[in-house]
Each structure stands twice: as C-alpha cells, then as structure tokens.
Amino acid sequence: MAVTEVTKENFESEVIGSDKLVLADFNATWCGPCRMLKPIIDEISEERDDVKVVSIDIDDEDELAEKYEVYSIPCVVVFKNGQEVCRSIGFKPKSEIEKLLGE
Amino acid sequence: MYDIVIVGAGPAGLTAAIYARRASKSVLVLEAKSYGGQIVNTPDIENYPVAAHISGYDFATKIYEQATFLGAKVVFDKAVDIKMNGDEKEVVTVGGSYVCKAVILATGSENRKLGVDGEDELVGRGISYCATCDGAFYRKKTVAVVGGGNTALEDALYLSDIAEKVYLIHRRSSFRGEESTVNRLKERENVEFVLNSSVTKLSAGKRLESIEVTDTAGNTKTLDVNGLFVAVGRIPENQNFGKIVNLDEAGYIIAGEDCLTSAKGVFVAGDNRSKSVRQLVTATADGAVAATEAVKYINSL
Numbered sequence: 001m002a003v004t005e006v007t008k009e010n011f012e013s014e015v016i017g018s019d020k021l022v023l024a025d026f027n028a029t030w031c032g033p034c035r036m037l038k039p040i041i042d043e044i045s046e047e048r049d050d051v052k053v054v055s056i057d058i059d060d061e062d063e064l065a066e067k068y069e070v071y072s073i074p075c076v077v078v079f080k081n082g083q084e085v086c087r088s089i090g091f092k093p094k095s096e097i098e099k100l101l102g103e
Numbered sequence: 104m105y106d107i108v109i110v111g112a113g114p115a116g117l118t119a120a121i122y123a124r125r126a127s128k129s130v131l132v133l134e135a136k137s138y139g140g141q142i143v144n145t146p147d148i149e150n151y152p153v154a155a156h157i158s159g160y161d162f163a164t165k166i167y168e169q170a171t172f173l174g175a176k177v178v179f180d181k182a183v184d185i186k187m188n189g190d191e192k193e194v195v196t197v198g199g200s201y202v203c204k205a206v207i208l209a210t211g212s213e214n215r216k217l218g219v220d221g222e223d224e225l226v227g228r229g230i231s232y233c234a235t236c237d238g239a240f241y242r243k244k245t246v247a248v249v250g251g252g253n254t255a256l257e258d259a260l261y262l263s264d265i266a267e268k269v270y271l272i273h274r275r276s277s278f279r280g281e282e283s284t285v286n287r288l289k290e291r292e293n294v295e296f297v298l299n300s301s302v303t304k305l306s307a308g309k310r311l312e313s314i315e316v317t318d319t320a321g322n323t324k325t326l327d328v329n330g331l332f333v334a335v336g337r338i339p340e341n342q343n344f345g346k347i348v349n350l351d352e353a354g355y356i357i358a359g360e361d362c363l364t365s366a367k368g369v370f371v372a373g374d375n376r377s378k379s380v381r382q383l384v385t386a387t388a389d390g391a392v393a394a395t396e397a398v399k400y401i402n403s404l
Contacts, residue, residue, distance in 0.1 A: 031236060032143035032160035059239075069310060071240040071330070072227035089227035091137050093179060 003045045006054040008064050016082040020052045021101060026065060026075040028058050033091040034074040040094045041076075044101075051101055076100065105131045107397050108194045108203040109175075110182040111340075113140025114383055115373025116209030117166045118390025119397075120175035126398040131201055132170070133194065135181035139163025140211045141374070142383060144233050151383050162383075182210075185347050185369065190404050192368060204404060205397040208344060208356060208364070209372040209390065212337035212381075217249065221305045222333075229311025234258035234332045241266045241330045247314060248272065249302055250334035253280040258334050260284060263291045270326055272297040272316055302331070339375040351377045362393035370397050 006014050006024070015022050025041045027034035045053035058065040058073060068077060068084070077087040078100050086100050107123050109116045112134035123130045137143065145159035154162070171177060184195040185206055194201045214232040216222055222230055231237040234248070238261055247270040248259040256278060259271045271288065276298050278285050288294050297316055303323065304315035313327045339354045348364040348371070349357045355377040362370045372389035374381045 028239075030146050030158075032139070032145070032158065032163070033137075033236070035160045036137045036139065036143055036163075065240070069228070071229065071310070072231055072237045075227060087227075091143075093136065 001045055001049070001053070003042060004052070004054045006056050006064075007061055011056075011064055014052070014054055015079055018052050018079070018082075020050060022079040023051055023053045023097075023101065024068075024077045024079060025053070025055045026058050026068070026070045026073055026077065027055060028073055031073050036091050037074045037076075037097075040097055043094065044097060048101070104191075105129045105201060105203040106401055107131075107205045107207060107394070108133065108182075108192070108201050109207045109209055110194065111140065111209035111211055111373070111375075112138040112167065112177055113209060113211050113373060113386065114142055114162070114166060115211070115386040115390040115393075116140075116207065117170045117175075118387040119207050119209060119372050119394040120170040120390075121166075121173055122391050122394035123398060124170070124173035124175050126394070128398055128401065130170075130175040131203070132175055132177045133182045133196060133201070134177060134179050136179075138167045138177065144236055146235055148383065183343050185344065187347065187366065187368075190368070204401045205368045205370065207362075207370045207372055207390075207393045207397055208341070208348070208375060209393070210340040210344075210375045212339045212374045214333065215336045215338050217302055217333050217335060219302055219305055221307060225305060225307055225311050228309065229307065229328075229330050230305075231330060231332050232334070234261050234334075237330070237332075238262050238265050243267045244329040245327060246270070246330040246332060247297075247302075247326060247328045248332045248334060250336070251275055251278045251280065252334065252336065253284065255334035256280040256284040256288060258332050259288055259294060260291075262332065263288070263294050266330075267293060269294045270297050270328065271295070272300055272302060274301045274319075275299065297326070305331070337374070341375050353377075360392065362389055362396055368397075368400055370400075 078085045106128035109132045142159040180196040180198045186193040245268040246266045249272045251273040299319040300316045303317040306313045356371040370393040372393035373386040
C-alpha cells in the first residue's frame with residue numbers, strides 16, 4: 001500500500017482510529033536524512049499489509065509535531081490502538097525500522 | 104576476490120570508488136548506515152567548486168549514482184576488522200567477510216558526546232547534534248549551544264535567528280572558531296556567552312527542562328532551556344582499525360597527503376585521516392589520491 005500523507009484534519013481517523021499498527025514518519029523536505037529514510041519507509045509500506053504507513057510533513061503540520069513531541073527528524077513513531085508504542089530518531093537501516101514494528 | 108574494498112560510502116569513499124573503477128579495478132564499498140555520510144545533514148553546500156548551491160542529499164545521491172553506474176558494488180554492512188594475510192586482506196564485517204588486495208579506510212567521523220548523564224536518553228527530546236536539522240523545532244524557545252569551534256559558533260548564529268534566546272557555553276575564555284563569527288554573535292541581543300563553563304547536569308521530565316553549568320572556579324548555575332545543541336567536535340571512526348594502522352593521539356589514521364598508512368596495501372581517505380582541513384573538497388581529493396595509490400600498489404604486486 002502507498003504511504004498516506006496525513007494532516008491534522010485526518011490524523012485522528014487515519015492514525016488514532018486505525019485497526020492496524022501505524023508507522024508514522026515525521027519528516028521535512030529540507031531534511032537530508034529524512035530523504036535517505038524515505039525509500040525504506042516506502043518499501044515497508046509496500047511489503048507489510050499488516051501495517052499502515054503514514055507521512056507527516058512537520059513544516060505543514062507543526063501542531064502535530066508539537067503535540068507528539070517531535071523535536072528531531074527523521075522521527076518514526078509506531079502507534080497501536082491509538083497509543084504510541086515506540087519511536088526512533090535519525091536515519092536507521094531498514095532492519096532497525098522493522099524491529100520497531102515487532103513481530 | 105575484489106581488487107579494492109572501500110570502507111565507508113561518504114564523499115571520500117565514493118570518489119575513491121569512481122577513480123578505482125575508471126582504472127578498471129573491481130570495487131566493493133561497505134557502508135554501515137546510509138551512503139553520503141555526514142554531508143547528508145547539510146541543507147545547502149555553498150563551497151564546493153562549480154556547484155554554487157547543492158543540498159547534501161543531492162550531492163550524496165549524485166556521487167552514489169556515479170560510483171554505482173561505473174560498476175562499484177555497495178553493500179550495507181559494517182566493517183569491524185581487517186585480517187592481513189600478506190598480499191591478501193580480508194575485511195571482516197558484521198554479516199560476513201570480503202577478500203581483497205587493497206583496502207581504503209574512508210570511515211569518516213561521528214559526533215563527540217558531552218558525556219553527561221542522561222544525554223543518550225534525551226536525544227530527540229531536547230538534545231541535538233545538528234542545529235540545521237533540528238533548529239526549526241525551537242522557534243521562540245530558549246536553547247543553549249556547547250562548544251568553541253566553528254560549528255558551535257555557526258550553530259549559535261543560526262539558532263539566534265530562530266530561538267528567542269541562545270546561550271553559548273564554552274569551557275575556555277576564547278573561541279577556536281573564526282573571529283568574524285564571534286563578532287557577529289556579540290552583536291546579537293539574544294545571544295549570551297557563558298564562558299569558562301561546562302555543562303555538568305541535565306534535568307528533564309519527559310524532555311529537557313534545564314541544564315546545570317559549572318565554571319572553572321567551581322560555581323554552578325542552572326539555565327532553563329528547551330534545547331541543548333552539542334557541538335564539541337567529532338571523533339574519527341577508526342576504533343576497529345587501531346591494531347592494523349597507526350593512529351595519532353586523537354584517533355586519526357596517520358598518513359600524509361599520499362594517503363598511505365603504516366600498513367602496506369591499506370590506504371585512508373577523508374575525515375578520519377590526520378590532516379588540518381576537513382572539508383568536502385578535501386575528502387573527495389583524498390578519495391582520488393587513495394584510489395590512485397591503491398591502484399599503483401595492486402599493479403606492483
């Protein structure tokens with residue numbers, strides 16, 4: 001499945017209300033490590049039917065970044081039943097991002 | 104067997120790959136994280152000849168594509184050791200090992216940490232090593248920068264345009280960085296110098312709330328800050344190779360401009376080499392020199 005762009009208007013329905021595990025990628029267009037991470041995030045979204053992958057542009061969605069206490073990007077946050085389970089900051093190899101999702 | 108194994112896919116390593124491939128040598132590049140290295144964190148490069156403006160990401164991607172197009176193979180695996188078996192070398196990685204004739208170490212460097220309790224836990228929750236990456240999160244907030252070199256000075260200047268207040272903490276009374284930047288900082292009303300002082304304690308709830316600084320006389324004071332930007336230098340990533348090649352006191356591989364190390368058939372390129380100017384252009388220059396020397400060495404076997 002493709003990565004869903006999420007804004008504060010649909011964050012509630014797409015992330016908090018999701019039945020699936022959600023991988024939320026907080027990023028910005030000017031952030032090099034975010035662009036490095038993007039192909040990995042895209043791959044995971046294609047490979048994992050059990051995970052919903054969303055992307056949040058922190059420049060457009062500064063309220064969401066503030067609410068979820070994102071102060072460094074790239075920041076990947078995993079949500080389960082609307083609750084944050086874990087997060088990872090900075091570029092990480094694919095295996096480490098997959099570890100966040102557990103088994 | 105490869106002719107050359109290059110450890111590190113930053114600008115130095117990938118330039119070495121380009122030169123080695125153009126000399127028709129087989130090349131494997133090992134990279135522990137992502138290609139590009141440290142330059143990926145730079146939003147806009149303005150001092151590389153010909154490219155007046157290019158982002159670090161674009162620079163890294165172009166050089167990666169150039170190297171792989173020419174036939175360099177890149178494997179994402181961390182090199183941890185080199186076994187020297189005469190003319191043959193075996194580069195041992197976390198996931199396996201690769202036999203080759205020559206090795207080029209282009210591992211670069213990583214951020215030096217402050218070494219204060221709680222630092223690791225607060226990365227991304229107030230502690231940052233990259234002002235241009237994370238500065239935007241501190242709009243109208245109070246931040247501190249620690250360090251006395253150009254990076255610290257430039258970080259403080261950059262942050263003074265964003266944050267409400269910037270403390271610049273340095274353990275000495277004068278800065279190693281450029282005087283012109285120091286003077287520009289002195290003109291900023293929202294920048295306060297905290298000299299002869301070190302950060303000795305971090306206080307946090309869910310995120311960083313304040314820091315304790317101690318001056319050389321032993322007096323302490325607490326500064327309420329939302330963010331602490333650490334710019335106290337970098338550490339060369341040569342830890343795994345100290346048995347193979349000679350390192351200087353700071354951990355850099357000792358080599359002249361010819362990039363030859365103390366071990367025959369092992370070369371060094373980029374920021375992890377002992378040298379005075381560590382810039383993008385000197386990293387790529389090292390890559391060209393190290394590859395040329397490696398090719399010369401292989402042809403002499």
